[in-house]
Amino acid sequence: MKHIQSAQNPQVKQWKKLAMKKERERTGLFMAEGFHLVEEALKSPGVVTEMIVADGTDIPPHLHNRGIPVTTVAKDIFTGMSETETPQGIMAVCRQMKDEQTLASAETFLLLDAVQDPGNLGTMIRTADAAGIDAVIAGTGSVDIYNPKVLRSAQGSHFHLPVISGNLEEWIPRLIEKEIPVYGTALEGAKDYRDAVPASKFALLVGNEGSGVAKELLAKTSVNLYVPIYGKSESLNVAVAAGVLLYYLRSTHE
Numbered sequence: 735m736k737h738i739q740s741a742q743n744p745q746v747k748q749w750k751k752l753a754m755k756k757e758r759e760r761t762g763l764f765m766a767e768g769f770h771l772v773e774e775a776l777k778s779p780g781v782v783t784e785m786i787v788a789d790g791t792d793i794p795p796h797l798h799n800r801g802i803p804v805t806t807v808a809k810d811i812f813t814g815m816s817e818t819e820t821p822q823g824i825m826a827v828c829r830q831m832k833d834e835q836t837l838a839s840a841e842t843f844l845l846l847d848a849v850q851d852p853g854n855l856g857t858m859i860r861t862a863d864a865a866g867i868d869a870v871i872a873g874t875g876s877v878d879i880y881n882p883k884v885l886r887s888a889q890g891s892h893f894h895l896p897v898i899s900g901n902l903e904e905w906i907p908r909l910i911e912k913e914i915p916v917y918g919t920a921l922e923g924a925k926d927y928r929d930a931v932p933a934s935k936f937a938l939l940v941g942n943e944g945s946g947v948a949k950e951l952l953a954k955t956s957v958n959l960y961v962p963i964y965g966k967s968e969s970l971n972v973a974v975a976a977g978v979l980l981y982y983l984r985s986t987h988e
Contacts, residue, residue: 840896
């Protein structure tokens with residue numbers, strides 16, 4: 735087991751770079767921090783390339799004995815790399831997951847147009863996972879899917895289903911061509927979501943927290959839906975609305 739005591743160590747500097755989107759894209763790697771995320775990552779064979787443990791951290795044997803390189807570091811080094819207020823003392827360097835085979839056979843999708851809040855994006859990934867959706871595609875303008883706050887909010891769902899960045903201008907026609915209806919979301923010119931046609935295949939498109947789904951994308955969908963507002967609020971939080979719609983559309987083919 736390797737041990738690092740200096741924050742000037744080149745390996746430490748490289749790990750820190752993974753906090754930046756540019757470096758994550760260049761290397762195809764990202765950091766998963768905390769016991770729960772590391773444990774979920776380890777359930778996916780070949781995803782974790784190495785583990786980083788702060789001195790004095792008690793690592794359960796089922797996380798430790800995996801044949802994966804483990805480096806221990808001084809506590810101050812770990813704190814300097816951590817993205818949380820109360821570090822748990824464990825991180826994993828992970829490969830970005832792109833399961834092309836699963837994507838090719840997917841029949842249910844969540845499409846995200848310019849969702850910028852990491853908490854919202856992570857919550858929707860987690861909700862899609864819970865609802866049994868096959869894949870999540872984050873379109874242009876969305877926060878990076880491997881942003882540390884997105885990862886924490888998704889609670890490990892990145893390791894359960896394909897989550898990719900993609901061009902929705904291309905994906906929507908492609909899905910419709912495969913006879914997968916795409917349900918957009920809008921406040922005007924849309925149908926009550928309970929009028930949606932039941933289908934075993936579907937894609938749900940939700941949009942930016944402030945401006946909603948781009949009009950150009952709404953023009954490409956099969957049909958656009960809205961969730962009625964019965965109180966005085968102007969709208970629902972995008973993650974809440976996505977949850978309502980995903981579970982409704984998913985329930986139509988149980």
